[in-house]
Amino acid sequence: MVLENLLELTSALAEDRKVESVIELVLQATMKLTKADGCSLYTLDTLGQHLHRASSMYNGPVGIMPIGERIPIYRPDFSPNLQEPATLAVSTGATVNINHIEHAVGYDFARIHEDDKLGGTVTQSLVIVPLTVQRDRSIGILQIVNPRNGAGTPAALSPDTLKAVAGFATHVALRLWNGRLVEENTRLKRQFDRYLADLPKQRRKQKPLPLLKKPQDLVGDSPPIERAISLIGKAAASDIPVLLRGETGTGKEMMASFIHTSSPRVDKAFVVQNCAALPEALLESELFGHVKGAFTGAATNKQGLAHEAHNGTLFLDEIGDMPLALQAKVLRLLQEGEVRRVGATKTEYVDVRIVGATNANLEEKIEAGEFRKDLYYRLNVFPINIPPLRERPSDIPALIDHFLKRASAKANKPVPVVAADALEALMCWSYPGNVRELKNILERARLMADEGYPIELRHLPPELAGAGDDTRMSQMMSRIPDGDLKSIVGQYEALVIEAKMREANWNKSNAARNLKVSRRTIIEKLNRYNIHRPSS
Ligand SMILES: Nc1ncnc2c1ncn2[C@@H]1O[C@H](COP(=O)(O)OP(=O)(O)OP(=O)(O)O)[C@@H](O)[C@H]1O
Incomplete structure (x- = not known):
């Protein structure tokens, strides 16, 4: 019969039945097995302050048995009340198994007497089994009033019956514990969702970092x-x-x-x-x-x-x-x-x-x-x-503009324009001296050009002025890589695509327009040559 009850409880747990129905099954099984007059289940509140009566079952009619009865764990001086049998069981994990409460020494049965008075019952033998999870954590008790022995008289439980009752208690303890975990999990999830929903507001409230203000004379947005x-x-x-x-x-x-x-x-x-x-x-x-x-x-x-x-x-x-x-x-x-x-x-x-x-x-x-x-x-x-400046040619026009404006303002002269071929030469130069070199070239060119006339190719240093023809060609020739024609042309193509992408600030449509090819061609070549925008 014990086995039958245990099987029923196991399947109730597996089916994840409501906690009340598992409690009821446990109480029924306990009553049947121990032939007791009554049986109650108490759960410990999450703060560990009180045991609350969750459910009771009696053989025959009983008077008022308040369902919400609670047993304080601590005395008014905050010491645990270990004389109270239920408190003792839940606090220490010990099982109370008393043959006759009148002869039991060291206990305080005031609560039991009170229950008897209200319910019209007479408690003689009393068993209290702790509901234990995680080895030694008690989360409630199972109380059995007047369990009977083979002769039908109230008596303490035999070790075997006690073991079976402890088995029932474990089932209900597990179900209660799982319920608490699920509840806590839901609460935490809700709390987390609220926190996530609040996050943007909180971030808005945080003081924004001071905006990085680029100095006016720092030119370049490549x-x-x-x-x-x-x-x-x-x-x-x-x-x-x-x-x-x-x-x-x-x-x-x-x-x-x-x-x-x-x-x-x-x-x-x-x-x-x-x-x-x-x-x-x-x-x-x-x-x-x-x-x-x-x-x-x-x-x-x-x-x-x-x-x-x-x-x-x-x-x-x-x-x-x-x-x-x-x-x-x-x-x-x-x-x-x-x-x-x-x-x-x-x-x-x-x-x-x-x-x-x-x-x-x-x-x-x-x-x-x-x-x-x-x-x-x-x-x-x-x-x-x-x-280096040669890796950011798109900054060159703005730098030219900046240096010419600044030098002209200083000299109180009009800002000269730059002729197309001079501009092309300035764009093509490799600038080993970088921005300082560009600045010096422009200051010199401004002085060389007649006031009110454009800066022309002849106003630039000879190495730049020649950069458009022989010099540039010989520079290119000296850098031709080894390999067959297809791979050499491929390497140049990759270089050109990357340079033009940089110039276009990695905007594919603009780069395609500048090279007079379709956007699809650009995408295909970027993939073929594995060219990516450098990550910051
Ligand atoms: N982004 C820029 N915008 C405007 N002017 C610039 C920029 N970068 C450099 N310059 C100008 O170029 C010149 C050289 O710059 P700076 O002295 O800061 O270079 P540097 O890297 O410290 O040189 P070095 O290594 O020789 O000391 C300065 O006149 C500076 O004003």
């Missing part, structure tokens, strides 16, 4: 430059060191100043030092200062640029050319803000943000023992590459 600018935006707000890498004249100093003006240090000094410009001893004194008498000519104490840059930014240009011995001092400045003047015994501390720039290959310098690895790792936390 993708490579935009990429560098977006990295600057990411680094500017913090104090991390930045290493600007790029060829000479690409605008590294401009970018360093942009980092400073976009940072919270904007109101403090932006101090620049070219590390290749001075011999070692002078550079040390320039950067870190000296004390009076440190060397011949040191007539007074002098602060260094590191002091001057306190709370601001120190830009170390050509940092790759910094003398090796001085690199250790720069590393301490970078790590600890430590400054020691030449000839001083005392160490001072400053708060400077370091931005370095180099056009040298620092990795090769490390190999050659000319650059400290530790300084490199410290500096290279946030490297930003400033692309």
Whole structure:
């Protein structure tokens, strides 16, 4: 019979029947098995403060048995009431199995007597089995009143019957526990959905990051430059060191100043030092200062640029050319803000943000023992590459416009126009000196051209003026790659497509229009040559 009941309970669980019907099945099975007068199931509330009567079953008529009866777990002084048999079972996980409550010592049966009074029952034997999940976690109790032995008299349960009842209790415990987990899961899901729905509002409430304001004299919106600018935006707000890498004249100093003006240090000094410009001893004194008498000519104490840059930014240009011995001092400045003047015994501390720039290959310098690895790792936390001008030809027209306007305004002269062939030559040149070279070429050309007349090809340096014919051809010839005609032409085609895509800011329709081919052709060739817009 026990087996039958257990099977019925198992299938009730498998069918995921309502918790009430599983409780009822357990109570029925228990009543049948123990031949008890009554049986109740209590559940522990989620705060663990009270046991609540969930359901009761009695043999024969009973008086009022309030369904909502609750048993406090704690006494008014907050100690657990372990004399109360139900509280004892749920708190300790122990089973209470009493033959006759009148002879049981150490218990407080006040609640049982109260129930008897209300229901008109007389409790003699009492069994309380904890509902246990997860090995030792009790979430309620099963209470059996007056279970009967073979002779039909109320008595404690035999070990075998107790085991079977514990089996029933486990079933109901599992069903209750699953129900709680499902409930909690639903609540958490709802909470999460509310949180997700609220998220955009909260984000709107957050203070927006200060918009990165590109300085007016920083010209260029080609993708490579935009990429560098977006990295600057990411680094500017913090104090991390930045290493600007790029060829000479690409605008590294401009970018360093942009980092400073976009940072919270904007109101403090932006101090620049070219590390290749001075011999070692002078550079040390320039950067870190000296004390009076440190060397011949040191007539007074002098602060260094590191002091001057306190709370601001120190830009170390050509940092790759910094003398090796001085690199250790720069590393301490970078790590600890430590400054020691030449000839001083005392160490001072400053708060400077370091931005370095180099056009040298620092990795090769490390190999050659000319650059400290530790300084490199410290500096290279946030490297930003400033692309050479030949990799961003779409910036050239705006730069021409900018430099001509600026130089003309300074000289109080009208801005000259640029003739078509001169413009083409300017667009085709490879600019080994980058933006600085373009600026110098234009300043010279403006002076060469007669006032009120356009800048023509003859006003440009000869290497540029010839760039349209023999020179350009010979440059191209010297770069012809090895291979058969088809693959060489393919390589050129890929180069042209990529260059035109960059020029068109990666807009396929515009690039197709410029090359006078269909958009489909462009897409097909981009796929064939595996050309992608570089990711930022
Ligand atoms: N994007 C730009 N817009 C306007 N002017 C620029 C830009 N980039 C560079 N320049 C100008 O080009 C010149 C060279 O720039 P800068 O000195 O910043 O280059 P650099 O990379 O630091 O050079 P170097 O490595 O030789 O020190 C400067 O006159 C600068 O104003």
